[in-house]
Amino acid sequence: MIDIHYSAEVRAAKDAGQPIVALESTIITHGMPYPQNIEVAAQVEQDIRDAGAVPATMAVIEGKLHVGLEPEQLQWLGQAQGVAKISRADMAACMSTGGTGATTVAATMIAAHYAGIEVFATGGIGGVHQGAETTFDISADLHELGHTPVTVVAAGAKAILDLAKTLEVLETLGVPVIAHGQDEFPAFWSVKSPFAAPLRMDSADAIAKAHATRRALGLPGGQLVANPIPAADQIPAEELAPIIAQAQSDADAHRITGKAVTPYLLQRIFEKTNGRSLIANIALVRNNARLAARIARALVQQG
Numbered sequence: 499m500i501d502i503h504y505s506a507e508v509r510a511a512k513d514a515g516q517p518i519v520a521l522e523s524t525i526i527t528h529g530m531p532y533p534q535n536i537e538v539a540a541q542v543e544q545d546i547r548d549a550g551a552v553p554a555t556m557a558v559i560e561g562k563l564h565v566g567l568e569p570e571q572l573q574w575l576g577q578a579q580g581v582a583k584i585s586r587a588d589m590a591a592c593m594s595t596g597g598t599g600a601t602t603v604a605a606t607m608i609a610a611h612y613a614g615i616e617v618f619a620t621g622g623i624g625g626v627h628q629g630a631e632t633t634f635d636i637s638a639d640l641h642e643l644g645h646t647p648v649t650v651v652a653a654g655a656k657a658i659l660d661l662a663k664t665l666e667v668l669e670t671l672g673v674p675v676i677a678h679g680q681d682e683f684p685a686f687w688s689v690k691s692p693f694a695a696p697l698r699m700d701s702a703d704a705i706a707k708a709h710a711t712r713r714a715l716g717l718p719g720g721q722l723v724a725n726p727i728p729a730a731d732q733i734p735a736e737e738l739a740p741i742i743a744q745a746q747s748d749a750d751a752h753r754i755t756g757k758a759v760t761p762y763l764l765q766r767i768f769e770k771t772n773g774r775s776l777i778a779n780i781a782l783v784r785n786n787a788r789l790a791a792r793i794a795r796a797l798v799q800q801g
């Protein structure tokens with residue numbers, strides 16, 4: 499038995515059967531610069547409350563799995579040095595050795611499922627990196643979506659990835675990829691990518707029903723809800739393309755590999771867009787949090 503530490507708010511919501519939305523913490527520790535990371539983390543939690551659900555930010559602190567962080571823990575995590583980035587491969591080791599780590603999409607899904615939470619909001623999932631045919635850099639997030647029954651709301655996959663290959667792998671793993679309110683798969687900072695999403699749904703209710711139907715069928719694995727960034731906040735794909743290409747070639751030149759790739763690329767793009775990428779990132783995460791709250795509410799209402 500794992501000794502889970504619930505925040506007071508999540509514990510009360512569980513007892514009352516209220517809708518809960520899981521949130522990851524790698525976006526706080528490795529995805530956004532301080533101090534915006536802390537402001538965004540608190541804001542996204544509030545967005546979920548305002549939409550009628552309860553936020554559960556996940557992290558491992560000194561070996562203990564936390565489902566929901568108290569406000570001061572969230573503040574602390576956003577400034578702490580040397581916090582690990584934990585995915586499926588390192589989660590148990592981090593806990594068993596008393597370590598402290600922020601959860602990626604994969605680790606957050608594991609924690610959410612363990613705690614009985616079925617809906618999770620993030621920015622963008624990890625995926626197949628450009629050049630994966632030589633580096634084999636494919637995020638464990640994709641496999642987790644194939645294994646663990648949590649609906650993940652993201653703004654598609656980050657445009658730093660190879661979106662065509664990411665969609666192919668998701669199909670291979672049997673993951674429903676559902677675009678919300680449009681036909682195209684969104685590209686994180688941009689509303690649209692050149693790729694059609696395999697599925698489209700236009701309401702939280704429909705997405706919740708699809709989730710419940712998979713559960714009734716006993717299917718392992720989750721759904722990816724691809725929710726486009728609000729149009730007013732997007733950075734057009736053609737504007738971003740040369741910046742992403744430059745960031746990728748910088749990463750190659752500096753031989754950045756493994757877990758360091760995604761944080762490095764996000765930081766370079768932040769610098770090269772003079773912070774605009776972060777403003778868009780914040781807008782899309784908040785938009786995903788609001789949709790996830792509606793899906794979680796629909797799931798509770800449907801019973």
Ligand code: PSU
Nearest residue numbers: 524525529602603621622624637757760
């Ligand atoms: N979404 C964001 N910013 C992030 C991430 C997602 O808007 O920093 C993180 C997530 O935690 C995701 C991770 O799981 O990046 C993917 O890392 P990798 O490519 O190493 O699997």
Ligand code: MN
Nearest residue numbers: 635636637756
């Ligand atoms: Mn990787």
